[in-house]
Amino acid sequence: MEMLRADNITMQFGGLTAVKDFNLVLNKGEIVALIGPNGAGKTTAFNMITGVYKPTKGKIYFKGKDITYLAPHRITKLGIARTFQNIRLFKDLSVLDNVLIANHLHIKSNLFEAVTRFPRYRIEEKEMIKKSLNLLEMVGLTNVENEKSSSLPYGMQRRLEIARALATNPEVLLLDEPAAGMNPKETEDLTKFIKQIRDDFDLTIFMIEHHMQVVMGISKRIYVLDYGVTIAHGNPNEIQNNQRVIEAYLGVENNA
Amino acid sequence: MKKRNYYLTTISLIFLVIFLYFAHNYMDAYIVRILNLCAIYTILGLSMNLINGFTGLFSLGHAGFMAIGAYVTAILTLSVNSKIQNFFLEPIAAPLANVEWPFFPALLLAGVLSAIAGFLIGAPALRLKGDYLAIATLGFAEIIRVIFTNTQNITNGALGLKGIPAYTNLWWSFGIAAFTVLFMALLINSSYGRALKAIREDEIAAESMGINLFKHKVMSFTIGAFFAGIGGGLMANLLGTIDPAMFKFTLTFNILLIIVLGGMGSITGTVISAFIVTISQEALRFLDQPMDLGLFVIPGISGMRMVVFSVLLMIVVLFYRHGLMGTNEFSWDKFLNAISLKKPLSKGGKYNGNA
Amino acid sequence: MINMTWEMFLQHLANGISLGSLYALIAIGYTMVYGILRLINFAHGDIFMMATYFAFFGVFFGLPWYIAFPITIILTILLGMGVEIAAYRSLRDAPKISIMISAIGASFLIENLAIVIFGGRPKAFPTEELFTKVVYIGNISVQRLTFIIPIVTIILLVMLLYLINKTKTGMAMRAVSKDHETAKLMGVNIDRTISTTFGIGSALAAIGGIMWGLKFPQIQPLMGVMPGLKCFIAAVIGGIGNITGAVIGGFFLGVSEIMLVAIFQGLTGYRDAFAFIILILVLLFKPTGIMGEKISEKV
Numbered sequence: 001m002e003m004l005r006a007d008n009i010t011m012q013f014g015g016l017t018a019v020k021d022f023n024l025v026l027n028k029g030e031i032v033a034l035i036g037p038n039g040a041g042k043t044t045a046f047n048m049i050t051g052v053y054k055p056t057k058g059k060i061y062f063k064g065k066d067i068t069y070l071a072p073h074r075i076t077k078l079g080i081a082r083t084f085q086n087i088r089l090f091k092d093l094s095v096l097d098n099v100l101i102a103n104h105l106h107i108k109s110n111l112f113e114a115v116t117r118f119p120r121y122r123i124e125e126k127e128m129i130k131k132s133l134n135l136l137e138m139v140g141l142t143n144v145e146n147e148k149s150s151s152l153p154y155g156m157q158r159r160l161e162i163a164r165a166l167a168t169n170p171e172v173l174l175l176d177e178p179a180a181g182m183n184p185k186e187t188e189d190l191t192k193f194i195k196q197i198r199d200d201f202d203l204t205i206f207m208i209e210h211h212m213q214v215v216m217g218i219s220k221r222i223y224v225l226d227y228g229v230t231i232a233h234g235n236p237n238e239i240q241n242n243q244r245v246i247e248a249y250l251g252v253e254n255n256a
Numbered sequence: 257m258k259k260r261n262y263y264l265t266t267i268s269l270i271f272l273v274i275f276l277y278f279a280h281n282y283m284d285a286y287i288v289r290i291l292n293l294c295a296i297y298t299i300l301g302l303s304m305n306l307i308n309g310f311t312g313l314f315s316l317g318h319a320g321f322m323a324i325g326a327y328v329t330a331i332l333t334l335s336v337n338s339k340i341q342n343f344f345l346e347p348i349a350a351p352l353a354n355v356e357w358p359f360f361p362a363l364l365l366a367g368v369l370s371a372i373a374g375f376l377i378g379a380p381a382l383r384l385k386g387d388y389l390a391i392a393t394l395g396f397a398e399i400i401r402v403i404f405t406n407t408q409n410i411t412n413g414a415l416g417l418k419g420i421p422a423y424t425n426l427w428w429s430f431g432i433a434a435f436t437v438l439f440m441a442l443l444i445n446s447s448y449g450r451a452l453k454a455i456r457e458d459e460i461a462a463e464s465m466g467i468n469l470f471k472h473k474v475m476s477f478t479i480g481a482f483f484a485g486i487g488g489g490l491m492a493n494l495l496g497t498i499d500p501a502m503f504k505f506t507l508t509f510n511i512l513l514i515i516v517l518g519g520m521g522s523i524t525g526t527v528i529s530a531f532i533v534t535i536s537q538e539a540l541r542f543l544d545q546p547m548d549l550g551l552f553v554i555p556g557i558s559g560m561r562m563v564v565f566s567v568l569l570m571i572v573v574l575f576y577r578h579g580l581m582g583t584n585e586f587s588w589d590k591f592l593n594a595i596s597l598k599k600p601l602s603k604g605g606k607y608n609g610n611a
Numbered sequence: 612m613i614n615m616t617w618e619m620f621l622q623h624l625a626n627g628i629s630l631g632s633l634y635a636l637i638a639i640g641y642t643m644v645y646g647i648l649r650l651i652n653f654a655h656g657d658i659f660m661m662a663t664y665f666a667f668f669g670v671f672f673g674l675p676w677y678i679a680f681p682i683t684i685i686l687t688i689l690l691g692m693g694v695e696i697a698a699y700r701s702l703r704d705a706p707k708i709s710i711m712i713s714a715i716g717a718s719f720l721i722e723n724l725a726i727v728i729f730g731g732r733p734k735a736f737p738t739e740e741l742f743t744k745v746v747y748i749g750n751i752s753v754q755r756l757t758f759i760i761p762i763v764t765i766i767l768l769v770m771l772l773y774l775i776n777k778t779k780t781g782m783a784m785r786a787v788s789k790d791h792e793t794a795k796l797m798g799v800n801i802d803r804t805i806s807t808t809f810g811i812g813s814a815l816a817a818i819g820g821i822m823w824g825l826k827f828p829q830i831q832p833l834m835g836v837m838p839g840l841k842c843f844i845a846a847v848i849g850g851i852g853n854i855t856g857a858v859i860g861g862f863f864l865g866v867s868e869i870m871l872v873a874i875f876q877g878l879t880g881y882r883d884a885f886a887f888i889i890l891i892l893v894l895l896f897k898p899t900g901i902m903g904e905k906i907s908e909k910v
Contacts, residue, residue, distance in 0.1 A: 050464060052460065052463075052464070071463070071468075072460075072463040072464050073463050073464075073465075073466045073468045073469065075468055076463075076464060076465060076466035077466050081464075081465075082464055084461065084464075088457060088458050088460065088461035089458075089461070090453065090456060090457035090458060090461065091458075092359075092453075092583060093450075093453060093454070093457060097450055097453070099340055100447070100450055101450050101451060101453075101454040101462070101467070102465040103447070104447050104450065104451045104454075104465070104466070105465065105466030105467065106450075106465060106466075107447050107448075109447075111443075111448055111475065114445060114446040114447055114448050115439065115442045115443050115448075116442070117442065117446075120430075121446070121447075123264070124447075125443075125446075125447065128447065164465065165465075168305050168465060222446050253442075274642075275622070290802055308708070312708070314707075314708055314711055316715075351888055365794065379890070380891065380894075380895050381894075384894050384898070386707055386708075386711075387649075387650070387651045387707070387711060388847070388894055388898070390711060391653065391840070391843060391844070391847070392887075392889065392891055392894060393889065394840070395840070395886075395887030395890055395891065396887070396891075398883065398884065398887055399884040399887050399888065402880070402883050402884040403881075403884070405880065406880040406881060452768065469645050477873070505836070506719075507717055512715065514713065516712055520708070534645075557730065558726060558727075558731055559723040559724075559725075559726030559727045559832075560723075560727055562719060562722075562723040562726075563723040563724055563727055565722065566716050566717075566719040566720035567716075567720060569712065569715075569716040569719070570697075570698065570713060570716035570717065570720065573702075573709050573712045573713045573716060574698075574701060574702065574713060577705060577709055
C-alpha cells in the first residue's frame, strides 16, 4: 500500500533551487533512506513533506490525500511524525513533559474540562502518562522521566526525540540523521532499534542518514540527492554499484 | 511529606483570611489600598505572565486590556446621577445613561469584553513573530487609548470618570487574585498548559508535534486579556477615578517589571514580585515628593522613582535573567530547607528536576 | 477633496514631506539596528529626544549653532554607543525576549533620567532665524526649514548608501547583518561593527532631533516616544533592514498623516492611532514591507 508520495516537488529560495523535481514513493512497512552530500537538499525535502516549507512546485500525497499545503500540525495529526537533525527538544521541560506534549494533538477534552479537571480529562491525562512512560521505557529511558530534557546525554536526547515523535501515533516516521554523533556500538543498537519500532508500531520509515552502515543495513530502497537533484534510486546493492553515486558521494565517503 | 505540605498550605491560607479580616476592619485606609493594589497587580502579573512567560509571546498590550476593563466597570457601576455630573461636556450616549449594574456582573463583562478585544487583536497579530508582535500589541494599546480619549459621549474623553463607587475591597481583590492563581496553576499543569510551554520552548518543534500554534496562542492571549480586563475593573473601582492618560505604556512597564523580577514562567514568583514591586512603588514615593527633614526640606525630584525601577529592571535582566524564581515554583520542601539552619532534611530520593 | 485649494494642498504636502523627512532620518536608525541585531532599539526615540536637549543646552549656554549642533551630534553618537554597550552587548546570546526587555528598560531609564535632570516641563527650543525664516511662494508661506529638511535627508541618504555599499566599514556591516558567526570567521570585528551601526543611527537621530526642534520648537523628556514608535513603523512599512525602504516609509507616513488630518478634520484626535493601524495592515498583508526581503528561519 502506498503511504506517501511526492510528485516532482521543487523548492526554490530566491534564485537558489534547493530541491528540484524530487519524486518519492513510500510503501507501507518499508524503511527507505535518503542520502547525499551535505547541502544536497535532504532536510529541505523533509521540511516540504512535513509542511514546514511549502513547495514551489509539485504535490505531496499521504495515503492518497493531497497534503501539499497543509500546516505542519495538520500533517502530524494525519500521521506523519519527524525528528530533527539538530535535536529540537523542549529543553527546559522534563523528559516526561516532552513526550506528553506530543500526545496533546489527540486530546478530546476541551480547555474548560482540562482546567476544571473534569473526569474525562483525568482519564485522558492518566492514559497519556501511561502511554508516555511506556514509550520512554521502550526507547530505554527509564527513571529519567523527571529530569530536564537538556540534561540528558546526547544519545539519550536522540532517543527521546524518537519517543516524542512516536507519541503522536504516526504511520510514517521521518528520521533526520538519527545516528549523527553516535559511536559504532550505538549505531548498531540504533539499527536494531529502528527495525524494532517499525515492527512494533507498524511504521513506514523514511530517514536521512550519513552512516552507510545503518543505511545499507536496513534500507529497502535508497534515494540519492546531489545538489537538489535525484541522481539515483534503487536497492542498496544498486546504489553501491552506481557510478554516479560513487562519484558524487560514496567515493568520498569510503576514503574518509 | 505530601500531607505536611497540605497542612502547611491550609494553615497559611487560614492565616491569610484572618489577616484580611483584621486588615479589612481595623487597618489604616492607606495600607488597605496598598494591599488591594498588591492583589490587583498579582492578577495583572499572572495574566501577562501567561502570555509572555508561559507561552513565550512578547505582548505589550496590557495597558489596553486594562483600559477596556476599567472603563467597562466604571461606566456600568457609576450611578445615574454621577453620570450626569461627569458628562457635562457632552451627555453620555442614551443606552448607557440609565444603567447601573452591581459590581460582579460588571466585572465579568469587563473581562469578557477585554477578552473579545484580545481575540480580535490576537487573531491577526499572533501571526507575527517576536518583536513585531510587541510593536503591534503596543500599538493596539495606544489605539485603545486614543479611541477612549476621543469618544466623548461614552468615556467622557480626556476628562476621565470620577466618583466610581469604591466596590473593590480586600475580599474582592484577594478573592479574585486567589482564583487567578488557582486557575493559572490548573491551566499550566494541564495538557493545554504543556502545549503553551512547548510553544515557548520551540515553535517549530511544537508545530511538528501537532500543536496548532495559532489556536493555542490566541487561547493564551484571550485568557490573558480576560484577566487583565478584570484587573483593570478592580483598579477602577478601587481608585474611584480613571482617565485615558492612566493607561499609558508606563502601566505595562510596571507589570513587565513584576514578571521579569518574579521570573517569566513562574506563578509563585509573580505573586511574590507583585507584592514587592507594588509595596516598593509606594515606599519609594518619597523620592518624587519633597522631604521635610525638620531643619531643611529636600525638594522632591519627579521621575526619580521610575529611574530606580528602570535601573532595577535592567539589573535583573542583565545580571539575574531568571528573576527570583525562573520557571520554578515555590514549594514547602525547598522553603523549609532554605530556612532551616540544619543540613537539608532530605536530599535522598529522586532528583526532582527543577532544583 | 473637500474645501481644499491648490495652495492649501501644496502647503500640506510641503509640511508632510518635511515631517516625513524627519521620520525618515529616525527610521534609518531603527532599520540599521534591526538589520544587524534583529532588535527593536526601543531607546532610539529617546536618543533622538536627548539630541534635542543637547542642542538646546548648547545654544542656551551661548554657543553659536554651527558649534552647538556638531557637538550635539557627537554627544548623541556617544550616547547611542553607550546604550548599546550597557544594555545590549552582554545579552548577545541571551533569549530575544531578554534583549527586548533590556531595550525597554534602557528607554525608560533615559526618559526618566531626562525628567529628573531637565525637569518634566517643556522647554522652548531656540529658533534660528537662518532656518526658520518664512518665505513666500505665491500664496504659500513656508519656513526655509521645510525645504532644508528634505534636502538634508536626501544628502544623508546618499552618503549613507555610499558608505554601506562602497566602503569596507559598510561591507563589514552587511556581513554582520547576514551572519554573525561567518562574519567573525572572516575577520570582522563584530562588536565594533555593531557599535558603528549604533553610532551612525544616533548621528542621524541627532540631525533629525535638531531639525525637529527647529520645526516644532518645544521639547520635553517624553517627546521621543511617539516619533520613536512611528519611525519604527515607517521602517517596517519600508521593509525592515532596508535603508532606502525606511526613507520611503518615513515619507509615506509623514505625508499621509498630514494629509489625512487635513482632509478629514474630524479625525484629528485619531492622528496618533493612524500609524499603528497602517502598521497592523502592513504586517498582515505585506509583512516584508515595500522593499524588504523575506527572512526565513532555518530548520
